Amino acid sequence: MKRVILLCLALLLVQGTAFAADSIKIGLMGPITGPWASEGAEMKQVVQLLAEELNQKGGLLGKKVEVVTQDDGGDPRTAALAAQRLATQGVVAVIGTYGSAVTEATQNIYGEAKIIQIANGSTAIRLSEKGLKYFFRTCPRDDEQAKVAAQAIQKMGSKRIAILHDNSTYAKGLADETRGLLEAAKAGEIVFFDALTPKEQDYTTVLTKMKSVQPDIVFFTGYYGEAGLLLKQAKQMNWKVTFMGGDATNNPDIVKTAGKDAAAGFYFVSAPLPKDLPSDEARNFLDTFKKKYGNPPNSIYAALAGDGFRVITQAIAETKSTDPAKLADYLHKDLKDFPGLTGKISFNEKGDRVGEVYRVYRVNDEGQFILQP
Amino acid sequence: MNRRQLIPLAVAAPLAVLPLFLNAYWIDVLNSIGIYAMLGLSLNLIVGHAGLFNLGHAAFYAVGAYTAAIVNTTFGIPVLLLLPVCGLAAGLFALAVARPIIHLRGDYLCIVTIGVGEIVRIALVNNLFGITGGSNGIFGIARPSIFDLTLRTPLHFYYLIWIFVALTVFVFHLLEYSRFGRALNYLREDDVAAEGSGVNTAHYKLMAFVVGAGWAGMVGNIYAAKMTIISPESFTFWESVLMFAIVILGGSGSMPGVLLGAFLIVGLPELFREFANARMLVFGAAMIAMMVFRTQGLIPSRPRIYRIPAVEKGEGRA
Amino acid sequence: MEQFFQQLTNGLAVGSIYALIALGYTMVYGVLKLINFAHSDMFTLGAYLGLTLLTSLALTDHIGPLWGTVVLALMVMGLVAMVGALLDRVAYRPLRESPRLSAVVSALGASIFLQNTVMLIYGARYRVYPHDILPRVALDVFGLQIPLVRILILCASLTMMAMLYIFIQRTRIGTAIRAAAIDQGAARLMGIDVNRVILMVFLVGPALGGAAGLMVGLYYGQINFTMGWGYGLKAFTAAILGGIGNIPGAMLGGVLLGVVESLGAAYLSFAWKDAIAFCVLILILIVRPTGLLGERVAEKV
CATH class of the missing domain: 3.40.50.2300 (Response regulator)
Incomplete structure (x- = not known):
């Protein structure tokens, strides 16, 4: 046999x-x-x-x-x-x-x-x-995306900024780059910078902590699964703060997890979606x-x-x-x-993609991703 | 007796010429198997001989690999020269960690070793002391060279790794049949009796743990040299699970068993690549099946026979 | 101070789930001295089966959210219990007389197998529970925001733990389980059908794990096929922390671990959260080598 x-x-x-x-x-x-x-x-x-x-x-x-x-x-x-x-x-x-x-x-x-x-x-x-x-x-590359994210944060006029990543190569890189750019531009104060543990279910601990330092905006650089839970649990805590994500949060599942009411108003930075091309x-x-x-x-x-x-x-x-x-x-x-x-x-001599790729999106009340001007 | 001595030769000879018939992929699979065989053998000393339930062996492997990477990238010392340093670093780390916990009972020790493994991984991810590179890991480790030959292709590493496997087998064989090895087997079977006969059990357990961990550290060095980039993903709990499965599946305490275990645990997922996303499912089923059909492991260690000349034939055996 | 109490409630919520899963580890360990690594997948399975039954039967639409959830929980527990018993029959029973660590490897294999089964059946993507099953109201208790569902979950897990405790302490089969845990050989000599005891343990333990999975699904809403690993490891830690084989110990260990985690994270560092939890575990074991409520076993004679 x-x-x-x-x-x-x-x-x-x-x-x-x-x-x-x-x-x-x-x-x-x-x-x-x-x-x-x-x-x-x-x-x-x-x-x-x-x-x-x-x-x-x-x-x-x-x-x-x-x-x-x-x-x-x-x-x-x-x-x-x-x-x-x-x-x-x-x-x-x-x-x-x-x-x-x-x-x-x-x-x-x-x-x-x-x-x-x-x-x-x-x-x-x-x-x-x-x-x-x-x-x-x-x-x-991460630096491209960080540039767009930092600009968007400045444009929203946020003064107290919380940055949360998940310690993955990607999320940490994006978080570090963005923090560097914001500090260089002297745009607001970074009041919180830490990492959550990915693939968990309960993020109320980190949310409670962030809430206590009263940021205007939370920039989460990790993935959509965690982002959805963060939005949902923040809503359950009655905490109204602007959330923004990196391109790893660009996934319709985020709305499914968070629910339309909690996901509404969420910003994220991403390459344009096929539907917007x-x-x-x-x-x-x-x-x-x-x-x-x-x-x-x-x-x-x-x-x-x-x-x-x-x-x-x-x-x-x-x-x-x-x-x-x-x-x-x-x-x-x-x-x-x-x-x-x-x-x-197009590619440059290093093999990197050139051109301004990133855009800012916002989730509307229907849970749709709307390209921001 | 002569026939038994021939067995290693009979295994080594085909292994030496095997790569001539294989492509780079299969050679690299064999390299992976070789690395895990060494890890398995080092863990075998801890689990198989000393009977300590260690599910955090990846921590010591990581300490070795990171020592090699950090020293090589900052001071430019050739990786292979760092072998003893890596072994020492992992051994000392194991000594510091294991000293207060070595007396814990089996399953309590298990969770503590899992905990140590996780703490080490989290420390690496969090860029401890700013030298581990966080989740990026460390890259740009210089390729090792022996005399004028820079080791580059899978074939080069094949010979490096398998010569080191042979060395590992040799060293652990000597260890097994030394006073140290006998003491370990004694305390594994009955540590109260061992203690009663004057064996310092805590000391021997600790030594087994430190030697096994130190050896894993040296394997970490070879891994770092081969990959030229290391990151925390290579040292997760899952890696410890693989090493543990290699030892138990092959046959706890039996060196041929552990070698076979490495072939199966590392080789089977590669063979199952054709099953695409069901490959780990098949692998899990295979693990259960092998355990169920060979409950003692594939090649169990045999009880040692000591001939006592003064006893008449047929009397001394109970 | 408000922050402290808020974090305390956060910790309790997570801890009660750990405790519920830890019971499964501890019961199997008590009788078989086996670390059932596949228990974490009973938890995952519970979450997925719950989702399937919830969406296909729409129980909550027919008989209201409360009874719907209760019936759903019973069905999930029943199904997961059957899987648990099957798991024992296939992967553990042939290994009863063999070295203990062989069964551990079989358990690890079973865990890989089950996790990948779930992935192949349900896909690798996150799955999401419907949103409107349980009310989304937060209660304001002395200025603390506590979601109602969280209180329900705490109550449900406390009820299940209490029922288990009564079952173990007061019923005949419970007594048999305790006897088999102390000494299988002697229990057999006293006329206890040890195989039935083991079957019972593999029905009850996975049922509780499945219930925990369903609760996580209902409350947090998002499930995926790897979720068992994290919870399983923590629950196993909790079981050891309380003293493995000891049922009140598992409950205490679970709750304590949850609280330590959330307070450690809040006041020290989030990135080091799990490392802090394991450090506390190691420190406790150095002081109390058999866990908080574990029996003192003489190490040296």
């Missing part, structure tokens, strides 16, 4: 690697299991849907595009293995991944294997400061996604993964080549204002 199982496993593995050679393979590395599995699942849906659409239109250079997904488990060690696996599966480029530390553990592997990597959620600044030729990202690509894609999966994509990072897929396929189509050096050159120099799902995309 054991032998039979082993044999089956072996066959599965052989099958996994022995695909027909007349397809172009694009890797997707995402957190399919582990704490960020919801992000990974959506990344996979978006990229696969885009690949299907592309194949229906005849594929790339006369070949089918095939998406090879590997699970990074949201942890650097598993990610390093996933990267090695993708490197041996003959992919041209890899989309992903979500966490910055996770991406970092894989950068050298892809760099040495000459595989283009387009990260979708890794916003830590240093990732693109290493002079890596094949590294790109469709998400902007004038481009037909974005709206069409949104419709097909909704038709196929029943709801529009929740996470902005999934849309950014989709953009990663779209720019790399665009590069392959334009250069008529799968040579990584040519593709990287194209992305660095020739791709200008590509109509992505999240806005116009």
Whole structure:
């Protein structure tokens, strides 16, 4: 019996690697299991849907595009293995991944294997400061976002500011950057700066504490799950304060968790939502996604993964080549204002996305996300 | 007896030539297995031999890895030269932590070690003393080199790691058959009797804990050297759980068992990659199944046989 | 001062949930000397089953919020209890005669399995309870803002704990459980069906864990498949803090842990909250090696 199982496993593995050679393979590395599995699942849906659409239109250079997904488990060690696996599966480029530390553990592997990597959620600044030729990202960096957040806070005229993060690489980075900018601009006083423990349910302790220092605004740089609970519990405490979030709070689930009444008036900074883009690509894609999966994509990072897929396929189509050096050159120099799902995309020489990407959104009484002028 | 001595050779020879037939991915899987095999062996001394319920081994692994990373990035000392320093740092940390708690009963010790593991992780995340880099971790650890060869590819690390595994097996084998090892087995079986026969149980338990932790610290150094970037996510409670499962699943107190355990616990999730998002489900089921069908572990440690020449055949065995 | 009392009530609310989950750990441990790491997933399962039943049966629409919730709780507890008994049959019973730590690894495997089962069935995204099940009113008690639901939850968990205490102390099967916890062999010789006792423990413990999951779902509203880990670890800590195997100890440990956490966080640091909690645990264990109410076991003869 054991032998039979082993044999089956072996066959599965052989099958996994022995695909027909007349397809172009694009890797997707995402957190399919582990704490960020919801992000990974959506990344996979978006990229696969885009690949299907592309194949229906005849594929790339006369070949089918095939998406090879590997699970990074949201942890650097598993990610390093996933990267090695993708490197041996003959992919041209890899989309992903979500966490910055996770991406970092894989950068050298892809760099040495000459595989283009387009990260979708890794916003830590240093990732693109290493002079890596094949590294790109469709998400902007923490400093970009902090700039917009700090401006928005100043514009609201807030004098007493509370900043709350969750000690993740992303949230801490954004919180630190924003604090630095606000202090440099001498705009108001930072009356509270601390981290909550993510993935808990009860945040009344931290809310009670924040309430006692009487801020005008609370800037929470963590994720939507915690943000929803914060809004809901603040409402239950009868505490009326303006909340603002970073782009990780851009997810319709925040309204579901908090309830429409508690979510109303919540501001967040984010890349524009597909619905607010004038481009037909974005709206069409949104419709097909909704038709196929029943709801529009929740996470902005999934849309950014989709953009990663779209720019790399665009590069392959334009250069008529799968040579990584040519593709990287194209992305660095020739791709200008590509109509992505999240806005116009161009890359600078570091592989960072250029242009003002961030906007400020506000949740209205109906729980809709309204773009602020 | 001769045949038993051949077994390590029979295992080592295929391992030495194996990477020639594998691609970089499978070599890297083997590297991961090697690292966990060493961690498992070091934990085996604590759990398998001394019988201390330790579910926080990742803490000592982390101390070693962070020592290597911090010293390397600030003073530029080559990583591999820091091996003894890392071992020492983790060992001293274990000594400080374990001294007041070593007398706790099994399950109380378990939660304390979990607690220590969590405290260490939270301290790393909170950028303790401003040197651990917070949740970003530490990056830019220089690649290690041996003479003129800079270790870069998975293949290089394969030989580094597995030579170190061989060394680990050798050292722990000597330890197992020393006075120290015998004392540990005695107090694991019956610490009251051991105490009564003049074995200083608290001292031996503490020593086992410190030696195991120190070795994990050295493995941390190798991990840091291999990854060139480390972050707190690599040292969670989950890592301690994996190490613990390797020891118990393989066969507590048995070195071949622990090695096999490392192959299964680290290797199976890789084999199950084809199951996509069900892979951890299958892995969990496999863990239960292996435990249920081999309750003593896959390769249980065998009771030692001491031949006493003066006793007639058939009399001395009860 | 107002801040202090407000934080105290915050701590009590969290602590009462810890206590309820801790009971499951402590009961199983008392009889089997096994740390049932899969207990945290009974809690998760309770939250998810509650959501499914709530949305599919719409009980609260038919028979009012109060009775609807009670019936719902009973159904969830029943279902989770069945899963608990099944878990014992599959993962623990074959390991009764083997080394204790083998069963711990089986428990860890079961936990991974159950957590991923929930993820595959319900998806990895957050799931949200309907909002209008329980009234969202905050009471003003001497200037403290206390949501009504919080008081209800505290009452519900106190009631369940009291019922459990009576069950253990006053009924025949409760006496049998206590006997088996003290000495299984002797209990068997006295004619106690130890297998039935174990089955009972695996019905009651998970039922309480499931109830805690449902309460968290109803009150906080947002659930996800990894929520069990955090609560489970804390509840296990609470059980040890009170002295594992001791039922009043688990209650005391849970409440104490909740309060220590919230006061420690409020007056020292939020980022270090869990580290503070574990430090307090370690300090208490150094002074009292078997927990607050644990039996003194002679370490040396």
